[in-house]
Amino acid sequence: MSVTDEVVAANRQYAADFKLGNLAMPPARKLAIVACMDARMTVEPMLGLKTGDAHIIRNAGGIVTEDALRSLIISHYLLGTQEFIVINHTDCGMLTFKDEDLRSKLQSATGTAAVAPAAFHAFSELEQNVREQIQKVRAHPWIPQNIPVRGFVYDVKTGRLNEVAEKRAGVAS
Ligand SMILES: [Zn+2]
Numbered sequence: 001m002s003v004t005d006e007v008v009a010a011n012r013q014y015a016a017d018f019k020l021g022n023l024a025m026p027p028a029r030k031l032a033i034v035a036c037m038d039a040r041m042t043v044e045p046m047l048g049l050k051t052g053d054a055h056i057i058r059n060a061g062g063i064v065t066e067d068a069l070r071s072l073i074i075s076h077y078l079l080g081t082q083e084f085i086v087i088n089h090t091d092c093g094m095l096t097f098k099d100e101d102l103r104s105k106l107q108s109a110t111g112t113a114a115v116a117p118a119a120f121h122a123f124s125e126l127e128q129n130v131r132e133q134i135q136k137v138r139a140h141p142w143i144p145q146n147i148p149v150r151g152f153v154y155d156v157k158t159g160r161l162n163e164v165a166e167k168r169a170g171v172a173s
Pocket of ligand 1: 037061093
């Protein structure tokens with residue numbers, strides 16, 4: 001039995017006593033989260049959220065990509081979210097390689113170049129990466145300035161979320 005078969009079987013159990021069929025489409029807590037896809041983060045329980053409370057947009061690294069922006073814009077304008085959070089985490093796989101190296105490895109392994117993805121978004125400094133993701137959200141012309149955008153690093157060893165302080169221009173930190 002493949003893992004896919006196993007999870008389909010598990011879903012039959014889940015559906016057997018399903019009670020969430022009447023949730024509204026807009027997130028109840030009006031929150032949208034961009035988080036890394038890391039398997040060690042189970043976003044809802046780690047933030048005290050329930051099904052239906054928030055949008056959770058996940059990708060490798062918790063990067064504010066064009067597609068994450070697309071989701072955030074839809075989340076706010078069509079589904080009413082009013083606060084955004086970015087979550088990266090310690091021991092992230094994205095800290096372990098460089099875009100150019102992965103690209104050339106894949107190119108030589110497959111014998112072909114590819115136009116997409118244009119970037120893998122590997123990074124070498126965790127907190128700085130979080131700040132850059134916040135800046136990408138804030139700088140977007142369609143995202144209202146009054147939406148709070150805060151960033152965090154989740155510690156995979158302790159389960160604790162630590163806020164990343166913003167670096168303000170001209171202020172030492
Ligand atoms: Zn990660």
